[in-house]
Amino acid sequence: MSEISRRSFLKISARLAAMMGLSSSALPQIADALEQIAAKMAPVIWIQAQSCSGCSISLLNSDHPGPAEIITQYISLLFHSNISTTTGHQCMEVISKTVGQGDFLLAVEGSVPRGMPNACKMGEKTISEQIIAASKKAKAVIAVGTCASFGGIPAAENNPTGAISIPALFKNESISTPLISLPGCPIHPDWLIGTLIHVIKFGIPPVDDKGRPKMFYKKLIHDQCPRFTDYEREKFAKSFLEEGCLFKLGCIGALTYADCTIRQWNSGTNSCIRAGAPCIGCASEHFASKADFALYPRNIINSTQQKKG
Amino acid sequence: MSKITIDPITRIEGHLGVNLDIEANRVVNAYCAGEMFRGFEVILKGRDPLDAQQITQRICGVCPVSHGMASVLAQDAAFSISPPENGRIGRNLIQAANYIQSHILHFYHLAALDFVDITAVANYQGTDPQLLGVKAWIKSQIASGVPHPAAPFLPRYTGNYIENSELNCLAVKHYLEALEMRTLAHKMATIFAGKMPHVASIMPGGITERITADKIAAYSSMLRKLQVFINEAYVPDVLEVAKAFPEYFNQGKGCGNFLSYGVFPESSKGKKLFPAGVIIGGKPSEFEEGKITEEIAYSFYSSASGLRPAGGETVPDASKSKAYSWIKAPRYGGQVVEVGPLARVLVAYGKGEDTKLKGLVEKVLSALDKKPNDLVSVLGRHGARAIECKLLADRISDWLDQLKPGEPSYSEFNVPSSGSGAGLTEAPRGALGHWITLKDGKIGSYQCVVPTTWNCSPRDDKGNPGPVEQALAGTSIADEKNPIEAARIVRSFDPCIACAVH
Numbered sequence: 001m002s003e004i005s006r007r008s009f010l011k012i013s014a015r016l017a018a019m020m021g022l023s024s025s026a027l028p029q030i031a032d033a034l035e036q037i038a039a040k041m042a043p044v045i046w047i048q049a050q051s052c053s054g055c056s057i058s059l060l061n062s063d064h065p066g067p068a069e070i071i072t073q074y075i076s077l078l079f080h081s082n083i084s085t086t087t088g089h090q091c092m093e094v095i096s097k098t099v100g101q102g103d104f105l106l107a108v109e110g111s112v113p114r115g116m117p118n119a120c121k122m123g124e125k126t127i128s129e130q131i132i133a134a135s136k137k138a139k140a141v142i143a144v145g146t147c148a149s150f151g152g153i154p155a156a157e158n159n160p161t162g163a164i165s166i167p168a169l170f171k172n173e174s175i176s177t178p179l180i181s182l183p184g185c186p187i188h189p190d191w192l193i194g195t196l197i198h199v200i201k202f203g204i205p206p207v208d209d210k211g212r213p214k215m216f217y218k219k220l221i222h223d224q225c226p227r228f229t230d231y232e233r234e235k236f237a238k239s240f241l242e243e244g245c246l247f248k249l250g251c252i253g254a255l256t257y258a259d260c261t262i263r264q265w266n267s268g269t270n271s272c273i274r275a276g277a278p279c280i281g282c283a284s285e286h287f288a289s290k291a292d293f294a295l296y297p298r299n300i301i302n303s304t305q306q307k308k309g
Numbered sequence: 310m311s312k313i314t315i316d317p318i319t320r321i322e323g324h325l326g327v328n329l330d331i332e333a334n335r336v337v338n339a340y341c342a343g344e345m346f347r348g349f350e351v352i353l354k355g356r357d358p359l360d361a362q363q364i365t366q367r368i369c370g371v372c373p374v375s376h377g378m379a380s381v382l383a384q385d386a387a388f389s390i391s392p393p394e395n396g397r398i399g400r401n402l403i404q405a406a407n408y409i410q411s412h413i414l415h416f417y418h419l420a421a422l423d424f425v426d427i428t429a430v431a432n433y434q435g436t437d438p439q440l441l442g443v444k445a446w447i448k449s450q451i452a453s454g455v456p457h458p459a460a461p462f463l464p465r466y467t468g469n470y471i472e473n474s475e476l477n478c479l480a481v482k483h484y485l486e487a488l489e490m491r492t493l494a495h496k497m498a499t500i501f502a503g504k505m506p507h508v509a510s511i512m513p514g515g516i517t518e519r520i521t522a523d524k525i526a527a528y529s530s531m532l533r534k535l536q537v538f539i540n541e542a543y544v545p546d547v548l549e550v551a552k553a554f555p556e557y558f559n560q561g562k563g564c565g566n567f568l569s570y571g572v573f574p575e576s577s578k579g580k581k582l583f584p585a586g587v588i589i590g591g592k593p594s595e596f597e598e599g600k601i602t603e604e605i606a607y608s609f610y611s612s613a614s615g616l617r618p619a620g621g622e623t624v625p626d627a628s629k630s631k632a633y634s635w636i637k638a639p640r641y642g643g644q645v646v647e648v649g650p651l652a653r654v655l656v657a658y659g660k661g662e663d664t665k666l667k668g669l670v671e672k673v674l675s676a677l678d679k680k681p682n683d684l685v686s687v688l689g690r691h692g693a694r695a696i697e698c699k700l701l702a703d704r705i706s707d708w709l710d711q712l713k714p715g716e717p718s719y720s721e722f723n724v725p726s727s728g729s730g731a732g733l734t735e736a737p738r739g740a741l742g743h744w745i746t747l748k749d750g751k752i753g754s755y756q757c758v759v760p761t762t763w764n765c766s767p768r769d770d771k772g773n774p775g776p777v778e779q780a781l782a783g784t785s786i787a788d789e790k791n792p793i794e795a796a797r798i799v800r801s802f803d804p805c806i807a808c809a810v811h
Contacts, residue, residue, distance in 0.1 A: 054370020275503030276517035294357035
């Protein structure tokens with residue numbers, strides 16, 4: 001905490017002490033308390049690039065803590081396009097002032113259109129120049145979702161905008177700010193909140209070679225699958241409504257690192273595989289990347305016996 | 310003449326900038342610029358058709374279900390299949406849950422803070438623990454001397470917010486409850502969807518999740534909680550905002566033409582809960598798919614203009630000189646039309662077949678002493694959204710009763726090597742269409758015309774402005790530095806730019 005803020009905390013403490021009828025000897029303690037409150041509230045700027053807002057909506061689905069608790073007790077969410085009351089030029093002022101001061105966390109949702117900079121703009125500037133400027137001044141950057149972490153669908157084969165991930169942007173621009181990747185389409189709210197709290201309270205969490213926190217991405221979906229015993233017994237579903245391992249219907253849980261089969265979605269309500277749908281690898285670096293890699297390969301489906309009902 | 314640029318417009322989905330030409334404090338011309346392009350239609354070409362329902366859901370994280378639905382409807386048509394009853398109803402249940410989620414999110418979290426004064430909570434005198442928590446937070450934020458206290462709720466445009474502090478505090482309380490309610494609505498969808506946002510279970514031929522009694526009971530229990538919130542908070546709060554800002558029944562009228570494709574099929578081949586229809590110049594007519602075209606004179610594309618979506622093209626040209634938006638300009642028989650809850654409610658009201666809808670619309674109008682024509686306005690859009698949300702929530706329990714546990718929710722199919730199909734449905738924000746053609750069993754072409762493509766369209770080839778542009782024209786802006794009037798008009802359409810451009 002800089003001297004300037006310490007002075008401003010002492011000034012406010014004097015006002016509060018006067019209000020509460022306390023002697024001046026209490027000032028340092030009050031200033032400490034205020035500093036703690038402000039320090040706990042890590043400033044966060046959230047920038048959406050080539051995104052669908054799905055990760056933001058998924059974050060709102062967090063139950064404990066809920067979004068209101070997150071905003072009032074953990075972070076100071078200075079800008080988020082879907083939630084901020086501020087509009088237009090005010091937004092750009094909040095962002096530029098915060099970036100100018102440094103000492104904030106940056107969350108980026110979506111990929112960056114490196115080959116066509118005008119394909120994503122905000123406040124009359126390209127998103128790519130804004131992300132580069134903010135990343136250089138941020139304490140740490142969180143790439144939220146598969147698009148930001150790996151490029152995702154906007155960066156898929158044949159894409160017209162030359163979209164790239166945030167790690168790729170960092171490499172191109174030689175940015176050395178600590179970067180954490182949270183793939184998933186969308187992210188699970190627990191992955192983001194767990195990571196944020198870890199960064200704020202304990203520092204950068206241990207990550208793997210792709211920058212993913214090990215606490216969430218250490219194991220394969222397949223190894224934690226509710227149908228794992230079906231796989232071991234070689235009982236394979238041949239139609240979407242059948243019981244059994246979904247491997248022959250295109251499941252790529254054996255290639256995808258994430259814990260959603262055990263954590264489940266929407267506060268433990270359900271998961272893709274539990275709902276009879278193969279894992280499409282939405283948290284994988286390969287998600288939708290190749291045009292000829294079908295999510296539900298028909299050569300497998302069509303070769304199986306037709307089952308009505 | 311002066312200019313106002315509102316960029317970014319926050320509390321919507323995506324990247325929208327609005328430029329206004331101002332003369333004597335009045336908007337003369339408005340320009341809506343969609344500022345983000347990914348190229349979904351280009352990326353889908355040559356892929357397996359079944360990829361489309363997963364990939365197109367990622368067009369939008371607020372209404373992925375509707376894209377998944379439009380995609381499987383297009384594929385059902387192209388493969389000549391139809392889902393079993395459990396599949397049809399299961400799809401309705403997933404989509405209905407997301408409608409409720411989206412409408413609650415829109416009113417409370419996207420639109421309400423243009424009307425409600427959240428700072429009133431700083432002087433809250435009651436005993437509600439949640440509001441006392443917010444009060445303590447606002448006070449500590451201001452006392453801490455941080456540069457932007459009470460973010461993300463401040464700073465904001467200065468303007469005329471609600472003055473009744475009790476009403477403001479109640480609205481803030483409901484803002485907080487609404488966070489839990491929209492989360493609950495997503496959970497409700499997830500019972501049959503597997504995951505939200507971005508549904509796992511929707512497939513051509515039905516849904517992969519099986520229908521069981523425990524799921525029906527869980528959905529039903531969550532629905533009842535949502536119905537209480539809709540009846541006790543959402544609908545009354547919209548009425549309170551309408552009473553506090555009656556002038557917004559005269560603001561943001563727009564083009565006055567309306568289009569609905571219809572949504573929520575009540576049987577495999579038959580009527581829908583909200584019917585298809587068109588109103589042009591006040592005259593109702595039946596919807597004809599062949600009348601839809603997309604023009605691109607002012608959009609960043611070099612492909613041909615005026616194409617029908619079934620033969621549509623998407624060739625980006627980021628440096629096109631006359632262009633100012635990535636959004637195309639869809640037109641219906643050459644006309645500018647508005648889509649969304651207001652269009653659905655007016656089309657259904659005009660048909661007069663749904664007595665519950667008619668009754669509810671008239672109840673709301675008489676409570677506010679307004680006529681049906683007054684609905685064509687900022688407040689009419691909020692009102693229509695709330696009316697629709699209540700009607701839908703009330704209808705769902707009948708669908709739950711029609712489910713048959715143990716019966717299939719999905720039918721097998723073969724993918725032909727050639728064929729085509731249109732999937733027409735309604736997203737929470739309005740008319741949504743996907744058009745697929747198959748070539749050698751792969752996607753030959755794929756086109757999406759999305760609600761906000763209609764509503765936030767730029768000028769068309771003839772220079773006619775889009776619906777939001779028309780709604781802004783003529784608006785008085787009291788303070789050019791704080792154009793809150795324009796923001797209120799834009800937000801009443803619930804724009805989704807990731808959808809509009811895709």
